[in-house]
Amino acid sequence: MRSSSSVHCMAACAVALSVIVTDAVRAQQPPPQKYEIGVMPPGGPPPRLADGHVDFTGHWFPNGAGQGVSGRYGVDPAATRQFDPKATPEEPPVFQPWALAKIKSMTPTELELSKSSVNCMPRGVPAIWLQNPYTTYMVHKPGLLVQLYEVLNNWRLIHLDGRPLPKDPEPFFHGNSTARWDGDTLVVESVGFDERTYIQPNGWFHSDALRVTERYTRPSMNYLIVEVTVDDPKVLQKPWKSAPRRWTLGNGEIYEFYCTNNLELEELQKLREKELQEKGGQR
Amino acid sequence: MNGRRARCAVLVLGALAAAVSHAAAHHSFAAEWDARNCRDFTGVLTKIDWQNPHPYFFVDVKDANGKVQSWSFQAYSPVTLRRNGTDRQVFLDHVGKDVWVRGCLAKNGKPNAAAAGTLKFSDGVLRQVGQIQD
Numbered sequence: 001m002r003s004s005s006s007v008h009c010m011a012a013c014a015v016a017l018s019v020i021v022t023d024a025v026r027a028q029q030p031p032p033q034k035y036e037i038g039v040m041p042p043g044g045p046p047p048r049l050a051d052g053h054v055d056f057t058g059h060w061f062p063n064g065a066g067q068g069v070s071g072r073y074g075v076d077p078a079a080t081r082q083f084d085p086k087a088t089p090e091e092p093p094v095f096q097p098w099a100l101a102k103i104k105s106m107t108p109t110e111l112e113l114s115k116s117s118v119n120c121m122p123r124g125v126p127a128i129w130l131q132n133p134y135t136t137y138m139v140h141k142p143g144l145l146v147q148l149y150e151v152l153n154n155w156r157l158i159h160l161d162g163r164p165l166p167k168d169p170e171p172f173f174h175g176n177s178t179a180r181w182d183g184d185t186l187v188v189e190s191v192g193f194d195e196r197t198y199i200q201p202n203g204w205f206h207s208d209a210l211r212v213t214e215r216y217t218r219p220s221m222n223y224l225i226v227e228v229t230v231d232d233p234k235v236l237q238k239p240w241k242s243a244p245r246r247w248t249l250g251n252g253e254i255y256e257f258y259c260t261n262n263l264e265l266e267e268l269q270k271l272r273e274k275e276l277q278e279k280g281g282q283r
Numbered sequence: 284m285n286g287r288r289a290r291c292a293v294l295v296l297g298a299l300a301a302a303v304s305h306a307a308a309h310h311s312f313a314a315e316w317d318a319r320n321c322r323d324f325t326g327v328l329t330k331i332d333w334q335n336p337h338p339y340f341f342v343d344v345k346d347a348n349g350k351v352q353s354w355s356f357q358a359y360s361p362v363t364l365r366r367n368g369t370d371r372q373v374f375l376d377h378v379g380k381d382v383w384v385r386g387c388l389a390k391n392g393k394p395n396a397a398a399a400g401t402l403k404f405s406d407g408v409l410r411q412v413g414q415i416q417d
Contacts, residue, residue: 068366071359071411112314120336134362150362255362258335267391268314 036074040066040248043221049142054184054218056140059254060247062132066222067250070133082245093204093230094237103203107275113268115201120259122154124173124197125190126212126228130242131201137254138224145179145186150254158188165191173197175212186216199230207234222249312414314390316357316398321387324354324397328382328404331374336360340374340399342382356386356399358412369402369410377404386413 047055063069065079078084095103106114116123116131123132134151145158156174160181169176169192177190190212198205213229224247231239312318326344337357344354364370382404386397399413 068363070363071367071413073409073411109314118314252366255365256335257360257362260335271314 035076035079037065037067037069037072037079038076039064039079040222042219042223043249046218046221049140051142053142053181054186056138056145056186056216056218056224058138058224059250059252060136060138060224061250062135062245062247064246064248066248067252082247083243085243088243090243091240093199093240095204096235096237099205099235102205106203107272107279109268109272109275111201111203113265113272114198114203114205116198117201118268119265120152121196122152122173123149124194125156125175125177126214126230126242127197127199128154128174129214129226129228129245130199134257135250135254136247148254150257152259153256160186165189171195171208175210182215184217188214188216190214205235206230206232209234223247224249312398316387317390318387321385321400324356324384324386326351326354326382328374328377328380329353330378331371333361333371333374338364338371338374342384352395354386354395354397356384356397356413358399359414364412367411369412373404380405 047057049055061067062082063080064082065075069075069080083090112118116127128136128149128151132149132151134149136150137148139146139148143160145160147156147158149155154173156177158177158179160179162180163178165178166176171192171194173194175190176192177188179186179188181187191210193206193208193210193212195206195208209232211231213231215225215227215229217225217227219225225244226247227244228242229239230236230241324342324344326342329341329343331341332339337359338361339355339357342354342356343351345351358364359367361371382402384397384402385400387400389396389398400411400415402410402412404410
């Protein structure tokens, strides 16, 4: 006769196996199961400011759930993402040959070091919309959109008075911006970016010719859609357009998050030096 | 937790890992922690050091010879822990009590240091408190 602990273990493993089987079945069939955390419904019409424009004020989560999903169980996979690549596929960027060669020459550790999640540099625009797992709080008033980024406690002011872009812009992580309304879409054009940022965490760097267009819409109370166009003729053969990425309205607080005392950088630099030695000066 | 139960827990957790939402990676896990060198720890939670970008918690673990050693465990960011239901107060409520942790050891051989993955306090609730890498 088996001991009770063996029986308990077998029972627990059976439960665990059922999870695996359930996952396998889920991959083959439409999702029938109930999740504890699902996709947030769109809600009613969006709020508007006194001037009649859509009000973007809110605490926005970079997922479909309207709450944190990291490290949580029972989350509908559809609620973890910002867009469905099958419904709104995102074309890869088409790099200039020299830029592609530069990216390909990066060692695995150099790629790691280029990530703002690793090097603790500000993500900057447009990466704040493309590679940011933390929330953003927006405060919108007539003439001004304030963006409070939880990650690294960064912030950005976007003036909505149509002011011209500077001719010789100072390089900022979030660029120099001007904004205009296109119906219910807020269109923000930005130039003058700090060249230490990366567009995406795959080695995609940018030049001083980077021009970013952000298109913000709030089609309903609970949804914020951000679409980004990256125009950088020195690096790209043609402008790149992101999928419309959905952020969802949360009701929690924005919290302090700093990246400090990053001891991993020292370890990564050692790995990088080792990789470069192994490449034997092939670059 | 005896050896059999620990092995069982590993099996169960390995399966459940497939059901947990992918965590937002912060720092480069691979730079500092060895995903091929992970193990289960049981002991007593002694204190927490709640800080950005990663809180640390400390556990008194008995080694094979019965000698108690203090281990430190790195967790998710405070923001992520708060949002997944394992905030600072939860840790504080369990100081001085038994805890089970799955953790991966430091690559550079730093003694008694690990990155936490899953954790169970005495309430038996399985909690994801750091990146799963095994």
